[in-house]
Amino acid sequence: MDVVTLGESMVLFTPETNGYMRHADKYSSGIAGAESNLAIGLSRLGHQVSWISRLGDDEFGRKVLTFIRGEGVDTSHVHFDDASPTGLYFKEKLTEEETHVYYYRKNSAASNMTVSDLNEEHISKAKYLYLTGITPALSESCYETVKHAIAIARKHQLTIVFDPNLRLKLWSEERARNILLELVSLVDIVLPGIDEGKFLFHEATPEKIAENFYNQGAKLTVVKLGAEGAYYYSAQEAGYVAGPLVKDVVDPVGAGDGFAAGLISGLLEKTSVKEAVKRGAYTGALVVKVKGDVEGLPEKERLKNFMNETNTNDVYR
Numbered sequence: 001m002d003v004v005t006l007g008e009s010m011v012l013f014t015p016e017t018n019g020y021m022r023h024a025d026k027y028s029s030g031i032a033g034a035e036s037n038l039a040i041g042l043s044r045l046g047h048q049v050s051w052i053s054r055l056g057d058d059e060f061g062r063k064v065l066t067f068i069r070g071e072g073v074d075t076s077h078v079h080f081d082d083a084s085p086t087g088l089y090f091k092e093k094l095t096e097e098e099t100h101v102y103y104y105r106k107n108s109a110a111s112n113m114t115v116s117d118l119n120e121e122h123i124s125k126a127k128y129l130y131l132t133g134i135t136p137a138l139s140e141s142c143y144e145t146v147k148h149a150i151a152i153a154r155k156h157q158l159t160i161v162f163d164p165n166l167r168l169k170l171w172s173e174e175r176a177r178n179i180l181l182e183l184v185s186l187v188d189i190v191l192p193g194i195d196e197g198k199f200l201f202h203e204a205t206p207e208k209i210a211e212n213f214y215n216q217g218a219k220l221t222v223v224k225l226g227a228e229g230a231y232y233y234s235a236q237e238a239g240y241v242a243g244p245l246v247k248d249v250v251d252p253v254g255a256g257d258g259f260a261a262g263l264i265s266g267l268l269e270k271t272s273v274k275e276a277v278k279r280g281a282y283t284g285a286l287v288v289k290v291k292g293d294v295e296g297l298p299e300k301e302r303l304k305n306f307m308n309e310t311n312t313n314d315v316y317r
């Protein structure tokens, strides 16, 4: 197993027309969830990934499981819960540029995850553990589960990658800041968006933000800068990586998970850090060109061609 991850996935409904959702009468449905997006991304790039979760013992739970398993992700440690439902998630598009998301996930099956959902032997077989700041925001028991996963990973020397994925619809600013900073101090690699860095450290520049993550304990920090690419920083090296020029952004949600998949794929294949960051930026760019959180995630050959053929956004020349 290359990577193990843990988190909630939901059925995603998207209205077929733009505008307030109160007027929508037709929806398309898919699945979403930051960690399963990452798992699917890595699987498409040829890696072995396990996604751990709880789903409601209902039709939506089966839809989520069937989709993720169909993508080649190991779901042998996903449990069905007959007492609580699978979470739902709606993505309203007011205009082509303005997206709003609505969660129906309070008391969902995944929010009831506990440390009993974790199997030490299973986790110990992976090289990387991937976590996001969404899971600890779901409930106290999910927060404990995340910390327990970190303890297992540290015991067995997995590299822990953490995306703060700040979701202020799920918790208060104060609790989010305290817990995200605590978790950052327990992991190896952090992948914040620039706004998350600003939120956590009240700093504006990628350099200052990365320095703060370093002081907090992160060995490698990659600050995602949207269309402009990313800035990476470790004790050994630092620098900017330009992203590709993308003119046709269709749906920005899921870009960060694609970024993480590309980056971890590079690290698994032992590319340079700079090359891994570039893979991350290019994978994220492919996600935003397609509607849905996972539909745009590339297979290996496609990513390679896209990286060879697409000009970079030359902001760092």
Ligand code: KDG
Binding pocket: 008, 032, 033, 034, 035, 037, 089, 134, 167, 253, 254, 255, 256, 257, 293
């Ligand atoms: O990163 C994309 C996620 O935000 C989306 O897939 C839904 O997991 C999700 C969440 O909690 O927002």
